[in-house]
Amino acid sequence: RPLVLVLFVVAVAAGVMPPGTAWAEPANSVNLGFGGVPRLMKHCRANVYIVEYEHMISESKFAVLGRGSEVDYKFDDGKYLEEGKPWGVDVGARYYPSGGMKGFFIGGTVGYWTADWTFTDNKGTLNELQGEGDTHSIRANVDIGGRFPIGSSSVSIVPALNIGKYFTSTSCKYTAPASLIGTACSRDTEVQAYIFLALTVGIGF
DSSP states (O other): HHHHHHHHHHHHHHHHHHHTTTOOOOEEEEEEEEEETTSSSTTTEEEEEEEEEEETTTTEEEEEEEEEEEEEEEESSSSSSEEEOOOOEEEEEEEETSSSSEEEEEEEEEEEEEEEEEEEEESSSSTTTEEEEEEEEEEEEEEEEEEEEOSSSSSEEEEEEEEEEEEEEEEEEEESSGGGTOOOEOOOOOOOOEEEEEEEEEEEO
């Protein structure tokens, strides 16, 4: 489970540090964590799993960032149901106004994403349609958050608000009813623009 993994990493990192150890400000960090969508995204539930690498550019307030993520989502408005697991890789940068890899930041990334998803339209009616889709996307993401060290350790808590959009290319086909199996459809995924809250644990080195 993602939460158990994050807590385990924190415990290990904290456990190997002798009491009173002072750490130099890190130039690199590996961040592990998860996220979820707030109620602003109506009819949608999702879990986001995140692995990041940050490197602070010497004598600047910018860090370069690489991120791998997977999303497990479900959209259900009572008539239309869609479920999928997009995943992708993003690259970009974060700006720390106070300098160093600490405090408030604002960042931006661009990445390549792919997703397989299924849908049920006119759910529970005589006109019910089912199908599956395949989407390839360019994703633009902005994150606003903060990096807060735990005492004098190399471990930091990193909450962030993420806002973004997928620019998609999609193909889909029907899987039901029998008369439409294999027929191409024109439906696009409901996952286009998004907002989610993330919490990662950063291990500096």
